[in-house]
Each structure stands twice: as structure tokens, then as C-alpha cells.
Amino acid sequence: MIINGKERKFMFTVNTAIEISQMCPDNNLERLEEIISGDDFTKTLPNIARFIVAMNHGYEMAAHFSDPEHEIDVITMDELLNCDFNVIMEALDNAMSVYKNDSKREIKTEAASTKGKKTKEIQ
Numbered sequence: 001m002i003i004n005g006k007e008r009k010f011m012f013t014v015n016t017a018i019e020i021s022q023m024c025p026d027n028n029l030e031r032l033e034e035i036i037s038g039d040d041f042t043k044t045l046p047n048i049a050r051f052i053v054a055m056n057h058g059y060e061m062a063a064h065f066s067d068p069e070h071e072i073d074v075i076t077m078d079e080l081l082n083c084d085f086n087v088i089m090e091a092l093d094n095a096m097s098v099y100k101n102d103s104k105r106e107i108k109t110e111a112a113s114t115k116g117k118k119t120k121e122i123q
Contacts, residue, residue: 001094003087008075009059010095012102016058023050029103036092048092049080055095 001008017029024031035047056075063070080088 001090003075003083003091004079006073006075008056008091009063010052010055010098011059011062012055012099013058013062015061016054017103019054019057020051023047023054032099045081045088046077048088049077052080052088052091052095053077055099 020032021027021029023035025034032051036044036051038044053075060070060072060074064072080091083091
């Protein structure tokens with residue numbers, strides 16, 4: 001999405017998980033919703049901004065490590081908190097969508113192949 005004329009993308013990495021979990025009650029990622037929802041904007045909006053910054057930071061770092069020529073340009077809290085409310089809510093929707101997709105726990109397994117390998121039976 002475009003924020004202040006710049007393309008901003010999001011990614012949920014291991015480092016992002018650590019960063020976000022430290023914001024959550026009991027460092028529990030499953031309690032993320034508690035800190036970004038509610039009627040007290042003095043608490044929720046800074047938490048929403050921190051979440052968005054963390055998710056953008058995850059993308060920027062991953063992009064840099066896969067392409068060292070990628071310049072790291074993480075959105076700042078000041079930049080976000082001085083945006084229109086609708087921009088922040090759109091960024092939250094985008095970041096949350098990526099978070100939900102990237103945080104799915106999937107374990108892919110393949111059957112072990114013993115073709116052509118000798119096996120030893122233990123007695």
C-alpha cells in the first residue's frame with residue numbers, strides 16, 4: 001500500500017514475532033487483538049502503529065537480506081501517527097491480513113525415501 005507516497009509492504013518474520021509478542025499481555029501473540037482493539041484510542045492507536053511498524057520492519061529486513069541492494073526504509077511511528085485515520089486503518093487491515101496468513105502454522109512433510117539406501121535392523 002502507499003503511505004505518504006511510498007510503497008509499504010508487510011511481513012511476519014521470526015524477529016517480527018518477537019517484537020510484537022513483547023507488546024502483548026504475557027508476551028503472548030495470541031493476545032494481540034487485546035492491544036489493538038478497544039475504545040481507548042490513547043492506548044490502541046499507538047499499539048496499532050507499533051504493530052504496523054513491526055510488520056513493515058519485518059518486510060524491509062527480509063527484503064534487504066534477500067537483496068542486499070534493497071535500501072531499508074521502515075515507516076516510523078511519527079510518520080504513521082501523523083497520517084489520516086483512514087490510512088492507519090487501511091495499513092492495519094493490510095498488516096493484519098499478512099500477519100494472519102504468515103503466522104499460520106503449517107508443517108510440510110515428505111515420506112522418507114529408502115530407495116537405494118541400505119538399512120540396518122537393530123536387534
